[in-house]
Amino acid sequence: METKSIMIVGVGGQGSLLASRIIGNVLLSQGFDVKVSEVHGMSQRGGSVVTYVKYGDEVCSPVVEKGEADIIISFEQLEAARYVSYLKKGGHIVTSTQQIDPMPVITGAAEYPENIIGKLETMGVDVIAVDALSLAEQAGTSKASNVVLMGVVSTKMSFDEEVWQKALEQCVPAKFLELNKKAFALGREVK
Amino acid sequence: MKTLMLGNEAFARGLYEAGCKVVSSYPGTPSTEITEAAAKYDEIYAEWAPNEKVAMEVALGASIGGARSFCGMKHVGLNVAADPLYTAGYTGVTGGMVIAVADDPGMHSSQNEQDSRHHAIASKTMMIEPSDSAECKEFAKAAFDLSEKFDVPVIVRLSTRVSHSQSSVELCERVARENIPYEKKPQKYVMMPGNAIRRHPIVEDRMKAIAEYAETSNLNKVEMNDTKIGVITAGISYQYAKEALGKNASYLKLGIVNPMPVQIIKDFAAKCDKVYVIEELDDIIETHCKKNGIDVIGKELFSLMGEISQTIVAEKILGKKAEYLTFEDNVPIRPPVMCAGCPHRGLFYCLHKLGVMVSGDIGCYTLGATAPLCAMDSTICMGASISGLHGFNKARGAEAEKHSVAVIGDSTFMHSGMTGLVNVAYNATNSTVIILDNSITGMTGHQQNPTTGKNLKGDPAYAVDLEALCHAMGINSVRVVDPYHMTETEAVIKEELEKEEPSVIISRRPCALLKYVKHNPPLKVNSDKCVGCKQCLKIGCPAISIHNGKCVIDHTQCVGCGICKEMCRLGAIAE
Numbered sequence: 001m002e003t004k005s006i007m008i009v010g011v012g013g014q015g016s017l018l019a020s021r022i023i024g025n026v027l028l029s030q031g032f033d034v035k036v037s038e039v040h041g042m043s044q045r046g047g048s049v050v051t052y053v054k055y056g057d058e059v060c061s062p063v064v065e066k067g068e069a070d071i072i073i074s075f076e077q078l079e080a081a082r083y084v085s086y087l088k089k090g091g092h093i094v095t096s097t098q099q100i101d102p103m104p105v106i107t108g109a110a111e112y113p114e115n116i117i118g119k120l121e122t123m124g125v126d127v128i129a130v131d132a133l134s135l136a137e138q139a140g141t142s143k144a145s146n147v148v149l150m151g152v153v154s155t156k157m158s159f160d161e162e163v164w165q166k167a168l169e170q171c172v173p174a175k176f177l178e179l180n181k182k183a184f185a186l187g188r189e190v191k
Numbered sequence: 192m193k194t195l196m197l198g199n200e201a202f203a204r205g206l207y208e209a210g211c212k213v214v215s216s217y218p219g220t221p222s223t224e225i226t227e228a229a230a231k232y233d234e235i236y237a238e239w240a241p242n243e244k245v246a247m248e249v250a251l252g253a254s255i256g257g258a259r260s261f262c263g264m265k266h267v268g269l270n271v272a273a274d275p276l277y278t279a280g281y282t283g284v285t286g287g288m289v290i291a292v293a294d295d296p297g298m299h300s301s302q303n304e305q306d307s308r309h310h311a312i313a314s315k316t317m318m319i320e321p322s323d324s325a326e327c328k329e330f331a332k333a334a335f336d337l338s339e340k341f342d343v344p345v346i347v348r349l350s351t352r353v354s355h356s357q358s359s360v361e362l363c364e365r366v367a368r369e370n371i372p373y374e375k376k377p378q379k380y381v382m383m384p385g386n387a388i389r390r391h392p393i394v395e396d397r398m399k400a401i402a403e404y405a406e407t408s409n410l411n412k413v414e415m416n417d418t419k420i421g422v423i424t425a426g427i428s429y430q431y432a433k434e435a436l437g438k439n440a441s442y443l444k445l446g447i448v449n450p451m452p453v454q455i456i457k458d459f460a461a462k463c464d465k466v467y468v469i470e471e472l473d474d475i476i477e478t479h480c481k482k483n484g485i486d487v488i489g490k491e492l493f494s495l496m497g498e499i500s501q502t503i504v505a506e507k508i509l510g511k512k513a514e515y516l517t518f519e520d521n522v523p524i525r526p527p528v529m530c531a532g533c534p535h536r537g538l539f540y541c542l543h544k545l546g547v548m549v550s551g552d553i554g555c556y557t558l559g560a561t562a563p564l565c566a567m568d569s570t571i572c573m574g575a576s577i578s579g580l581h582g583f584n585k586a587r588g589a590e591a592e593k594h595s596v597a598v599i600g601d602s603t604f605m606h607s608g609m610t611g612l613v614n615v616a617y618n619a620t621n622s623t624v625i626i627l628d629n630s631i632t633g634m635t636g637h638q639q640n641p642t643t644g645k646n647l648k649g650d651p652a653y654a655v656d657l658e659a660l661c662h663a664m665g666i667n668s669v670r671v672v673d674p675y676h677m678t679e680t681e682a683v684i685k686e687e688l689e690k691e692e693p694s695v696i697i698s699r700r701p702c703a704l705l706k707y708v709k710h711n712p713p714l715k716v717n718s719d720k721c722v723g724c725k726q727c728l729k730i731g732c733p734a735i736s737i738h739n740g741k742c743v744i745d746h747t748q749c750v751g752c753g754i755c756k757e758m759c760r761l762g763a764i765a766e
Contacts, residue, residue, distance in 0.1 A: 060501075101733075104562075
């Protein structure tokens with residue numbers, strides 16, 4: 001099988017590491033060769049963060065380059081716009097509708113673009129926009145929007161729900177498991 | 192069983208399986224998780240040392256004591272540890288000694304882009320380079336065997352993409368090892384001139400022997416496919432080359448990058464029509480090839496800067512251009528920022544307001560240099576804030592002393608700030624040094640240090656008393672402030688700047704991300720009172736933004752630190 005690429009993008013602190021580990025474990029359990037590339041350190045402090053997940057028969061490079069991603073999962077709208085150039089022709093974007101102003105917008109040095117999702121659609125990109133933050137709060141904590149998006153993405157991939165549940169159990173600490181399962185279920189219900 | 196592991200975690204697994212007994216490191220992105228993962232194995236003694244030099248000396252001491260030992264660091268950490276490294280190159284080892292150094296091409300989290308292979312060459316030690324997690328584990332184990340076989344510390348060179356990528360790893364059992372019995376060997380370990388001069392020829396012979404071994408070692412791999420393109424490469428660059436070129440090229444992947452073999456490179460090159468060297472940062476493999484009369488193409492195509500990728504390889508060698516979409520609007524950059532509730536924010540706002548020269552250092556607080564605070568004038572390396580300020584004040588005199596400060600974190604102060612402070616007292620400048628004590632090593636992801644009262648395993652440990660320490664070093668004026676109280680903090684800074692003596696201000700409040708720190712309820716803006724004056728935006732808090740002319744606080748980020756409340760003259764911000 002040709003190597004497939006997933007990108008998880010967001011703002012440092014939104015939980016992209018957990019999301020990439022969940023997907024990584026799902027793919028490993030399906031017998032794929034998997035590579036997950038994370039960014040730690042400086043950029044985790046509220047900066048733009050990117051995580052790559054690649055799988056196939058044999059994965060070489062752990063990074064995803066422009067025009068290579070089959071799916072982009074974005075935790076924040078502006079980040080979806082920032083990384084759309086990484087999307088492969090015919091690829092999908094699953095994005096949270098959450099907006100977090102970056103510092104240049106806060107200081108007035110730049111403007112947050114309007115109608116990002118509409119503009120992505122005009123470009124011919126298949127976009128699924130989800131209010132992941134509200135769904136996460138419904139599940140019990142705003143911190144679980146990453147797992148809500150995992151729920152949405154799980155419906156776009158061909159693996160059984162059971163496999164995802166098992167990966168959740170492997171990656172989430174026991175005391176937060178129920179909450180995260182609820183968040184995941186809410187994500188799966190998104191049409 | 193196959194498990195997904197970070198390169199760093201897999202490396203730690205290799206330490207465990209190889210029977211490594213003593214680990215001492217200083218945290219540094221992207222190397223930190225090796226030591227954190229090693230600490231989870233009960234059979235390994237693991238510690239955070241105050242700096243990399245101490246860590247390497249601990250590892251060498253453990254090796255002399257007969258155990259297999261390890262120390263890990265980032266590239267710039269190896270500069271700090273270079274002193275013991277270069278002489279350990281002469282003494283060699285008793286128990287196997289392995290050093291991991293993680294380079295950061297592309298500077299994801301570093302102040303420079305140095306290539307650590309230069310240190311292996313200059314210290315005449317052996318260096319090997321894995322390219323994924325499975326190899327991280329295997330190379331860590333091989334490194335101990337090679338260290339003992341050739342009586343040499345072995346450096347394993349990692350890079351951000353190897354350290355911080357997860358790939359599958361097959362786990363094996365640990366092979367426990369008894370300490371090698373201790374024997375006094377002054378000719379080998381007492382490096383005074385008379386002994387060291389006799390060690391040097393041994394070192395040169397050893398490097399020849401390793402180069403000989405590298406000709407047949409299975410750490411170097413040849414993969415013959417189509418021979419029109421030949422690629423000589425190492426580490427992560429191998430993965431990029433393989434993804435871009437696949438079976439359309441043949442590969443010589445060097446696992447041993449110092450000293451390098453000659454004959455297998457010559458044989459490989461002879462079989463290929465055109466030979467490329469693909470290596471990140473400096474032209475070390477390329478220079479080795481050219482020195483040995485092997486015709487290769489390297490840095491004339493590839494940059495000396497940043498990371499390589501499959502796209503770059505495909506473009507440079509195959510002339511392929513990547514195709515992609517472009518978003519029509521300008522997308523504002525999102526640089527890293529101090530977190531909401533960060534204790535550094537209040538302190539840096541005071542410095543911004545006072546307009547003083549700020550001699551900075553390495554840590555989360557380096558973000559104080561960015562807009563809107565813009566309160567840092569220099570950042571060089573660990574510890575340079577204090578010594579740099581002393582030099583600045585010696586150059587510019589009494590007036591400068593009243594308008595300049597050094598800022599340094601608790602962990603960085605322990606690492607290499609203390610000696611600078613001794614110098615301030617001893618050689619007398621009226622410098623004002625601010626220790627930002629957030630009770631943790633923050634930027635690298637919350638590691639304990641000698642001031643926190645806990646060790647790497649999380650057990651209670653002796654905590655350095657910073658006030659007493661500064662007094663003992665000759666600083667009489669030592670004050671403690673809470674940076675959440677900006678008025679008081681500003682007043683104390685002004686007083687200390689005016690004093691005709693050196694002083695230390697300890698800005699003390701734990702990092703807002705620490706689990707034990709209790710957060711206050713998020714604050715709200717009363718939109719009837721808010722006039723949109725943007726005064727609260729001046730502190731650069733990521734939780735505050737302006738929408739429709741009024742300030743808004745993001746309740747998912749706000750931890751109720753109250754600094755913005757102090758900024759608002761209209762009392763529009765409240766619980």
